[in-house]
Amino acid sequence: MKRKITLKHIARELEVSISTVSKALKNSDEISRDTKDKVQAFAKLYNYKPNNIAISLKNKRTKNIGVIIPDIVHHFFTTVFRGIEKYANKRGYNVIVCVSDESFDKEVINMEMLANGSIDGFIMSLSAETQAKNDFNHLKEVTEQGIPLVLFDRVTDEILCDKVILNDREIAYEAVDSFIKAGRKKIALITTESYFNVSISRAKGYEEALLANNIDLNDDLVIVLPYDNLDEKQIGDFFKDNDIDAVLCVNEIFAIHCMGMAQKLGFKVPEDIAFIGFTDGILSKYSKPRLTTVAQHGDKMGELSAEMLIDRVENESEETEEVFRTEVIEATLIKRESTIN
Amino acid sequence: MKRKITLKHIARELEVSISTVSKALKNSDEISRDTKDKVQAFAKLYNYKPNNIAISLKNKRTKNIGVIIPDIVHHFFTTVFRGIEKYANKRGYNVIVCVSDESFDKEVINMEMLANGSIDGFIMSLSAETQAKNDFNHLKEVTEQGIPLVLFDRVTDEILCDKVILNDREIAYEAVDSFIKAGRKKIALITTESYFNVSISRAKGYEEALLANNIDLNDDLVIVLPYDNLDEKQIGDFFKDNDIDAVLCVNEIFAIHCMGMAQKLGFKVPEDIAFIGFTDGILSKYSKPRLTTVAQHGDKMGELSAEMLIDRVENESEETEEVFRTEVIEATLIKRESTIN
DNA sequence: AGATACTACGAAACCGTTTTCGTGTTAATA
DNA sequence: TATTAACACGAAAACGGTTTCGTAGTATCT
Structure with a gap:
């Protein structure tokens, strides 16, 4: 069983520093051709792949998006999910799915589980119970923390965020x-x-x-x-x-x-x-x-939701006054x- | 917008060390009642929640499981997924789903995306193309790295791992x-x-x-x-x-x-x-x-798969000779x- | 009073990266 | 020859936690 190899291993083996290895792998021109060749060859040989978690910690970006839907065994939500997954993958994101099962409590728990660093943003559709209770504090908390949120289909006016709905x-x-x-x-x-x-x-x-x-x-x-x-x-x-x-x-x-x-x-x-x-x-x-x-057109709805979310995730820099969009998908x-x- | 609070913030505010804060929050009896009260109160006030990513890095455990299925808009896979998600959540795990779309290449790409630290183990069902090609090197690589894998329904004898199949x-x-x-x-x-x-x-x-x-x-x-x-x-x-x-x-x-x-x-x-x-x-x-x-009984299949995977993830310690199980779900x-x- | 044992805390290492900054060596320039 | 610039690299901090170990200060015991 060959365990995952890290920069440290490569550095030790090649008798250079970790920083040198890191830079060499990024083809930095701070590093000589010779060293780069050596490091890159070694890395390829041992199939080095950077650890996603470490990168996430460093960048404060997980490249994961959280999707919370009321039900997965339901054609509409399934197609929306497919659209999300497809688009997100294209942009290098993974999707963590939680099913609220139409329950307010599960929705809250799921959001809390994910809101502590696991994801860069949420795409969700409100559970029946949440809509009935009209309680959206969990959503407010998330948006106040600056975590981007896109609501689709089952949305609410109480929350200011991007939305994708059907006409x-x-x-x-x-x-x-x-x-x-x-x-x-x-x-x-x-x-x-x-x-x-x-x-x-x-x-x-x-x-x-x-x-x-x-x-x-x-x-x-x-x-x-x-x-x-x-x-x-x-x-x-x-x-x-x-x-x-x-x-x-x-x-x-x-x-x-x-x-x-x-x-x-x-x-x-x-x-x-x-x-x-x-x-x-x-x-x-x-x-x-x-x-x-x-x-x-769930697929389209999912794709658009994912696009809006990822765009916002990646442009959180421009701390302009946030202006939220509500996009309408045309049903046929x-x-x-x-x-x- | 109140940004996420960290141990460092609490430590600075309360003029204690980070270690003290960490221990106080874990109710360590190394810390005095007074200090613990102070820290815990402060943490609650500011709604402190530890950062999952940092914990993952430290523990080398993400509490995420990766699920790769050929198709999500398909009743059987959907119910299996529901079973997985339900069980995994119960044990504190989140589920990252990737859809291979019956394509070998996507299956490989998805596995590679997830295999670099994002997940603790895989649950998957082989894509049609993978079965047709009979090429399972991506699975081999993963298992050789010691990442637990459970195959369900569409399995192969070529790979030694836990399996859940139908009779x-x-x-x-x-x-x-x-x-x-x-x-x-x-x-x-x-x-x-x-x-x-x-x-x-x-x-x-x-x-x-x-x-x-x-x-x-x-x-x-x-x-x-x-x-x-x-x-x-x-x-x-x-x-x-x-x-x-x-x-x-x-x-x-x-x-x-x-x-x-x-x-x-x-x-x-x-x-x-x-x-x-x-x-x-x-x-x-x-x-x-x-x-x-x-x-x-997709739900049951999913639950069992998740149980087998998580059990193995959590017992990887016991480096006994790995003995893999194939469980059979009784169709009706x-x-x-x-x-x- | 001196040795011993707790108590309560802090320093530092560590997880695996990235990135800034400092520096020794060599080469080019004045 | 002294100065400067370029090159190639390493040390260290940082991300946000956990955990081991060391220790100042006080309390207990002989």
Whole structure:
């Protein structure tokens, strides 16, 4: 077992000082050609690689970024993560992932674990609990320490930092508008608890589209479901008790699930009821009928988040008045069979 | 912006030495009650937290583990990752993830990035390209340096290290046997290129089950599909040209895809053809009919991998002759509608 | 009173780098 | 020949901790 070799070893072996070795490996012109050759050859022979930790300590830069997401087994977050990882790697950064599991406490613990030198900056999406509690002190502490932070998708106005969001309102408007253009008028919205900022935006787009088309809002056509543990009966009743010809769902699971329930009740999709869901995941592509969805372009969101974070990390020098950006990713409507008639 | 406070700051402020501060914070009984109180109060007031990087350098332990997986947007790997992250966090470790994207080169680069001090050990699953090339020098180098390594699922005999695998052969046997017990005899296998160790095992289980039931092997009933970019025609022809009443697919996408194609051709599932797939992902739960699958218990696999890795990391002291373990996770057959008749 | 033993703390080494600054040697210049 | 400049290198500090060891001062014991 050949242990890692250090500058000290090389120095001792070659009977020069550590500083000389360090400089020689960096091709400093303070060092003679001869010495450089000797050192470089030796280093290559023994496969010397500088110790990242030591460099991090010296530079106060880890080249690691911390990502905290509510859930990893979830298509949207997974694609965002993939975008982050891809971009970060390209710029020589590694990614440390923590999963908050939608829990406020875990989010706090994870941030604290990472905030003590392990990472140069955070990319995160708020947990459900954090949004419900409306408590962002852990984020404040981090930003006050000067650690760059980028929030994506589930963001909050309470924190000043860079953000990357989806044009949720506009795309929901567009989706509902497309229903109306196709001659549908009894349009339902299936959403989550309102503390999700994205749900609020999507609901707003839904309402605006209806109003713009002179359709009255009808509270009966809006149903709020828990994030998990869907109640079959509640959904079934919703379809039975209301006269509905189109449904916008704020996520993919809701859409697939509700579409399934509606079909079970005898409704034809899209003839009787059309469906559009958010998140263009794998379920939408393989469902029957294939589901029309809002593609959130998680990859792009992740890449952009990583770019914004790394740029800020690397330019923290310019202590100009910090001016934060909020970038908007344009969602697109992927039309499939659940809306064609 | 309050910058991070260090031992040095506290020492200077309280007019004691750095060593005293360090010991006081660790409640050393070398330090008087008075001094300890003073230091601890001050530290709490200014929210002192030791710098992880400095500790890592000193201890030669980062409390980070590196995870390299071929793909993150893939249910099985995602659940394994979740298991790893959950367990690792419980033991105070963070997880750095790199995605090899099924590429040999990326796998190598990622390993090298992490092997220079960033992590205490690796958990990985081989990329398709690595398995095809059969080149494992990057793994050898890492293990020779004494960095613990755990391989899961896609493993190789070429490398001596801890491993966590699925009882692929046995569960494939069980699946095929269940087809036969249900009266089916014309059983197809839809698999991937044979350099995947798991595909080989599954094929073996398939064959053994047939032979054990006195059914002759028929090469026509075994089809090899590329990992992505499925060819509709090829699959359609497969069902048209052969007389098939049951299909075992080595992954979920193949299963869903092929089941869809078969239905499109007019076959009834499960009446005409029954399907079983590997990976109990979200597709299987929402498909029509719902798909019978082999649950690989990725979470458990991840947890076990992390446990084995961390145990080894923390016991590297006991330089006993290294004896490596290969643990087997028992897959289970989740029976759903695609096999009930 | 002198030897001994605690107590409470500080100096310094160490982890593995980078980087500044100082210096001995040689070569070029006045 | 004395001065200066260039060259090639090493010592040491620094990053932020931990830990070993040495010691001044006081308390205890004979």
